[in-house]
Amino acid sequence: MLASWYDDQGPAADVLHVGELPDPVPGPGEVRVRVTVSGVNPGDTKKRRGWLGSSMPYPRVIPHSDAAGVIDAVGAQVDVHRVGQRVWVYGAQSYRPFGTAAQYTVIPDHQAAPLPDHLSDELGASLGIPGITAHRTVFADGPVDGQLVLVHGVLGGVGSLAAQLAHRAGATVLATVRRTADLDRVDPAVVSHAFAQTGRRTTRLDVPPFTIDSEQGRRHWRQLLLALEQRIVLIDAYPGMLADDLSDYLFARSTGHIGSLMTLVNRGCQRAQRTGAERLTRDLLAQVRNDEAAEHARTELEYALQAGKATSRPRSARAAR
Ligand SMILES: NC(=O)c1ccc[n+]([C@@H]2O[C@H](COP(=O)([O-])OP(=O)(O)OC[C@H]3O[C@@H](n4cnc5c(N)ncnc54)[C@H](OP(=O)(O)O)[C@@H]3O)[C@@H](O)[C@H]2O)c1
Numbered sequence: 001m002l003a004s005w006y007d008d009q010g011p012a013a014d015v016l017h018v019g020e021l022p023d024p025v026p027g028p029g030e031v032r033v034r035v036t037v038s039g040v041n042p043g044d045t046k047k048r049r050g051w052l053g054s055s056m057p058y059p060r061v062i063p064h065s066d067a068a069g070v071i072d073a074v075g076a077q078v079d080v081h082r083v084g085q086r087v088w089v090y091g092a093q094s095y096r097p098f099g100t101a102a103q104y105t106v107i108p109d110h111q112a113a114p115l116p117d118h119l120s121d122e123l124g125a126s127l128g129i130p131g132i133t134a135h136r137t138v139f140a141d142g143p144v145d146g147q148l149v150l151v152h153g154v155l156g157g158v159g160s161l162a163a164q165l166a167h168r169a170g171a172t173v174l175a176t177v178r179r180t181a182d183l184d185r186v187d188p189a190v191v192s193h194a195f196a197q198t199g200r201r202t203t204r205l206d207v208p209p210f211t212i213d214s215e216q217g218r219r220h221w222r223q224l225l226l227a228l229e230q231r232i233v234l235i236d237a238y239p240g241m242l243a244d245d246l247s248d249y250l251f252a253r254s255t256g257h258i259g260s261l262m263t264l265v266n267r268g269c270q271r272a273q274r275t276g277a278e279r280l281t282r283d284l285l286a287q288v289r290n291d292e293a294a295e296h297a298r299t300e301l302e303y304a305l306q307a308g309k310a311t312s313r314p315r316s317a318r319a320a321r
Contacts, residue, residue: 003102005062009050011235016048021062024098024106026075031082031112033089038100039066039125042273044093045235058097065093067100068115068124078109087112090128100125126157134161138169145170152176154194155185163190210256218314221251224258228265234272236279244317249282251312252302253290260294 001023006015026032044063047054067089071082092107093099115124137158138144149166153159154175163173167190175191177183186194210224211217225243232241242250242265254261267288268280277284289295304310311318 001103003062005060007060009048024104026073026106028076029109030075030106031071031078031109032073032104032106033069033112034072035067035069035100035105037068037121037125038064040064041129062098062102064099064101065091066125066128068121086115088115088124088127130157131161134158134165138162138166147171150174207258212312215314218312221312222314222317234278241280247312248305252298252305254294255297255301260291264290
């Protein structure tokens with residue numbers, strides 16, 4: 001079969017192979033699924049990158065846990081009538097080496113759930129990890145029947161499933177979306193009341209703004225950016241992405257306010273993931289709107305930074321690059 005796999009952890013371009021591997025054979029209690037759509041999740045790329053120090057759990061990994069497809073073979077003790085059934089698959093590469101980034105995947109019988117005809121393969125391949133995550137967020141503390149459940153970001157993958165699960169379990173669902181214009185996209189059959197948020201409302205912090213008119217101020221700004229870039233999980237992020245290459249730009253866009261900086265960086269990272277850019281650049285961030293206060297304040301400061309009348313980088317960092 002045609003498959004994608006890795007034998008070492010690292011960036012996709014360095015470690016992912018595409019080629020022929022032997023067709024897998026279902027063992028007792030297992031089914032084989034001919035994959036039509038393979039679902040990739042943040043967790044899949046994090047495992048490949050050795051996130052939080054995780055090591056290779058198996059000598060070879062075919063990534064991706066989620067998929068949609070059709071059962072084309074079954075092992076012993078499995079109902080042969082399942083052959084030909086459209087299914088959605090979860091957990092194929094959870095505590096197992098060979099996931100769904102391949103023409104065939106083998107999984108325990110119960111991890112291939114029937115996929116009704118009116119649901120697309122793309123949707124089926126999106127249900128696994130987001131669905132398990134949503135289920136956990138709603139039911140981790142017990143039943144929600146008769147309770148109020150608040151779902152932040154109800155238009156997202158996990159949020160939309162969480163809202164549906166909570167509604168189905170008898171809860172009254174309240175939800176947030178980012179913008180007022182998104183309120184129309186919320187399903188009133190699931191969500192009783194939806195509210196629009198802004199970054200400013202959710203990031204109010206009692207931290208005085210950073211300043212760049214002294215060497216100490218610039219050093220603090222740089223330390224903040226260095227700390228922040230450690231936490232950014234983008235495939236093509238690199239040391240110095242914020243603290244060297246975007247220092248002035250980020251200062252101008254946030255005017256040193258940590259709330260505005262976090263809003264911009266968060267939205268930039270989401271855009272970098274959605275578009276596949278996988279790193280933060282000026283061009284990408286230029287397409288991201290920051291909160292209103294920051295947008296107003298940035299114009300004047302940008303002029304000063306571009307004209308060389310001000311800089312956000314300490315002397316030592318300017319000398320290094
Ligand atoms: N996907 C998974 O399998 C998985 C697994 C484990 C944990 N998680 C975690 O679950 C969370 C959601 O992940 P996801 O995959 O569902 O992401 P997603 O599809 O990008 O959904 C996030 C949603 O939140 C909205 N949002 C962002 N900021 C908001 C704000 N201030 N107010 C209201 N809505 C806001 C986004 O709106 P815009 O589109 O307008 O930005 C988007 O609709 C993340 O924290 C993720 O790390 C996800």
